[in-house]
Amino acid sequence: MAASHKITVEGAGEATCYEGERALVAMERAQGFGRLKNLPYRLPVGCRRGGCGVCRVRVTAGEFKADPMSRAHISEADEAAGLVLSCAIYPLSDIELRIEPPHFVKKAKTAATESQETA
Amino acid sequence: MAMTGVLRPGFAQVRVLDMEKSLDHYIKRIGMHHVTTGTDGRVYLKCGDEFDHHSLVLRKADHAGIDAFAFKVASEADLDSFEKRVIAYGYPVDHVAAGEQPGLGRRIGWTLSSGHRIELYAHADLSDPKPMIHNPDVWTVEPHGMGARRMDHCLLYGPDIEKTLDFFEKVLDFKCAERVDMPDGLLAIWMSCGMKAHDIAFVKHPEPGKLHHVSFELESWADVGHAGDIITRYDISVDIGPTRHGITRGQTIYFFDPSGNRCEVFAGGYTYYPDSPTRTWDETQIGKGIFYYERQLNAAFLSVVT
Ligand code: FES
Ligand SMILES: [Fe+2]
Numbered sequence: 456m457a458a459s460h461k462i463t464v465e466g467a468g469e470a471t472c473y474e475g476e477r478a479l480v481a482m483e484r485a486q487g488f489g490r491l492k493n494l495p496y497r498l499p500v501g502c503r504r505g506g507c508g509v510c511r512v513r514v515t516a517g518e519f520k521a522d523p524m525s526r527a528h529i530s531e532a533d534e535a536a537g538l539v540l541s542c543a544i545y546p547l548s549d550i551e552l553r554i555e556p557p558h559f560v561k562k563a564k565t566a567a568t569e570s571q572e573t574a
Numbered sequence: 575m576a577m578t579g580v581l582r583p584g585f586a587q588v589r590v591l592d593m594e595k596s597l598d599h600y601i602k603r604i605g606m607h608h609v610t611t612g613t614d615g616r617v618y619l620k621c622g623d624e625f626d627h628h629s630l631v632l633r634k635a636d637h638a639g640i641d642a643f644a645f646k647v648a649s650e651a652d653l654d655s656f657e658k659r660v661i662a663y664g665y666p667v668d669h670v671a672a673g674e675q676p677g678l679g680r681r682i683g684w685t686l687s688s689g690h691r692i693e694l695y696a697h698a699d700l701s702d703p704k705p706m707i708h709n710p711d712v713w714t715v716e717p718h719g720m721g722a723r724r725m726d727h728c729l730l731y732g733p734d735i736e737k738t739l740d741f742f743e744k745v746l747d748f749k750c751a752e753r754v755d756m757p758d759g760l761l762a763i764w765m766s767c768g769m770k771a772h773d774i775a776f777v778k779h780p781e782p783g784k785l786h787h788v789s790f791e792l793e794s795w796a797d798v799g800h801a802g803d804i805i806t807r808y809d810i811s812v813d814i815g816p817t818r819h820g821i822t823r824g825q826t827i828y829f830f831d832p833s834g835n836r837c838e839v840f841a842g843g844y845t846y847y848p849d850s851p852t853r854t855w856d857e858t859q860i861g862k863g864i865f866y867y868e869r870q871l872n873a874a875f876l877s878v879v880t
Contacts, residue, residue, distance in 0.1 A: 497873060499873075500873075500874070501834070501874055501877070501878035502811060502813075502830040502834030502835075502836065502878060502880070503811035503830065503834075504811055504830050504831070504832055504833060504834040505591060505638075505833065505834055506591070506637075506638035506639075506830070506833045506834015506835055506880045507638075507834050507878045507879060507880055509877065509878055522591075522592075523591040523592055523636075523833075524591075525591065525636070525637040525638050525833070525834065525880070526636040526637045527637035527638070527639070527880075528637070
């Protein structure tokens with residue numbers, strides 16, 4: 456079996472994350488096995504591909520590599536402060552994290568301002 | 575029935591974080607074809623059963639979602655008359671020159687109060703592969719991947735959908751095939767410009783301009799099953815399905831592209847006639863309306879968008 460790292464989910468429990476696996480996927484499996492038993496709600500899971508923002512966490516310790524994450528949800532400042540989308544990170548060591556779901560209503564750019572970027 | 579005015583969905587322009595992975599997803603897995611890549615890096619794709627130049631535009635960006643959803647209208651004269659009607663309704667209209675997207679004529683565009691940009695155009699060049707027109711075989715190039723036949727519709731999330739319903743009915747001559755009314759008001763609308771159960775749909779959502787899914791049509795329920803096999807074989811992130819919608823009756827799978835934009839492949843759905851009464855759903859049966867077999871919404875349906 457592939458090498459693995461431990462994800463400690465603050466206040467909830469632990470997950471085993473195999474080499475090359477998304478942290479969120481490991482946490483989903485751990486929830487299925489009852490290993491995140493102190494999580495007071497269902498683990499927020501959306502697209503699993505760094506686009507929707509619902510899986511946001513703050514990494515407080517450990518190393519990981521990351522795929523591109525939607526800047527609508529994680530700014531460069533957020534990222535520098537350890538805020539990431541857990542579906543877009545791949546642990547490289549044991550890591551510790553805190554689940555910090557976003558609030559959904561915020562000032563979004565509209566489609567109109569977007570498409571001007573292409574003109 | 576005579577088809578005039580807005581004919582059908584034309585293209586969706588979708589933002590992606592990683593172009594290479596996105597091309598694998600839409601071409602190898604969903605089964606689209608690469609038409610051309612623009613000088614600005616946007617990539618133009620089509621399905622094998624579509625005549626027109628392209629039906630999906632991918633634009634690399636730092637966040638996911640939808641730039642615009644466009645419809646093809648029957649004539650240049652329609653474009654002019656819709657421009658007047660949209661302006662009269664109160665939305666400022668802008669013009670996009672012919673060729674801004676390769677293969678397309680001039681477009682007009684505006685932003686709905688839901689935050690979404692809608693565009694209309696009358697001309698599209700043809701591109702290959704396309705259906706044969708003389709002694710036609712069932713396909714020109716053998717279908718691959720999920721075998722998507724056409725880009726079919728989208729579901730958009732944003733505020734103020736009462737106004738959006740009013741606008742599509744009064745200005746673009748759409749009909750409302752189905753709607754969901756909750757105790758606190760209108761939640762969702764499925765609207766048709768032709769004889770499909772829907773060409774565009776909206777769900778009420780506090781944040782403007784969001785994408786729920788872009789949908790591709792498959793030939794049969796068996797093809798939906800095959801799409802499910804592909805989703806697992808290639809570890810594509812799945813949302814729900816194979817299942818069925820009570821609303822529109824489509825047999826469906828929801829899954830995500832490599833940037834987190836939701837895609838749907840579906841088969842079936844009823845024929846909508848312009849004199850069909852609007853089908854209505856209420857809070858007690860909304861679960862069955864959205865997912866007919868599960869009979870409840872999943873956690874992602876109302877909250878996961880790009
Ligand atoms: S689940 Fe969508 S960004 Fe992670
Ligand atoms: Fe759909």
